Amino acid sequence: MGVRILAVLALGVVLGFAFNTNATAAEKLVNYMVKDGAIAKSLTGKPGDAAKGRKVAIDRKKGNCLACHKMPIPEQSFHGEVGPDLAGVGGRLSAGQIRLRIVDPERLGADSIMPPFYKLAGLHGVLKKFKGKTIISASDVEDLVAYMMTLK
Template sequence: MRKTSAILAATLLMAGAAWAEPPAPGEVMFEDGAVMDSLTGVPGDVANGRELMNKGSGNCIACHEVSALSDLPFHGEIGPMLDGVADRWSEAEIRGIVTNAKKMFPESMMPSFYKSTGYIRPGDAYTGKAAEEPLPPLLTAQEIEDVVAFLMTLKEE
């Protein structure tokens, strides 16, 4: 009975962690640019990550070329090619880069996909019509995990 109770308690604790709210964008913990822990505790969906690479707020291929997405048009050349990215960076580093690339590469032009404050707002000085912060992040915490899951499939052949 004691063993069964311990197993049930551990199972409920782990399930509770999976149901916990993801951290707010300003609460994400970076270690040398990497984000060690999943933002959601839920595995990323590779298929949705692939979609986000092409569409919506992700649109990663606007700046990056990805051979695995060669069926899609208009790959960019501003950012580095992403073929083999999972061999160059750890999952935590990729999560950090997608979350906020400027934490690892301060001069990066890559947007911070999970950020809601701290933007430079030129509209305030010129039109007074810039959106008020906090702004919603470009990707949700789960969408970050989905993109990371897809990127982790991009290994050298």
């Protein structure tokens, strides 16, 4: 009898552990809905912080947006020109369009070279340290969106 109870308990622990790890993996990415080329809702349910977003854009380990875009950030000397100049982007695009652009630009055009910043990295051609991770967090995305919306 005692052995049977122990076995049931052990099974419960193993299953519980398995379910738990699955749940955390699934919870990593916030659910979002893409409609009409945009993600209308904030990923965090809150508005972002534009001043923080400006820092994320500059940060070479996070957004590193300057590698490909010119932006009105005069204190940084190197600005790339692979992508369009982002001055005025908040007047051209809606917050929802900018959000999708940052989260997963591949959903807008098959071969964008802009990386998907909020997508779990695939299994191929990805540095080990990025496997199963997003480049930036959901709140970084919201801070960037808030910052982009100030560029009018």
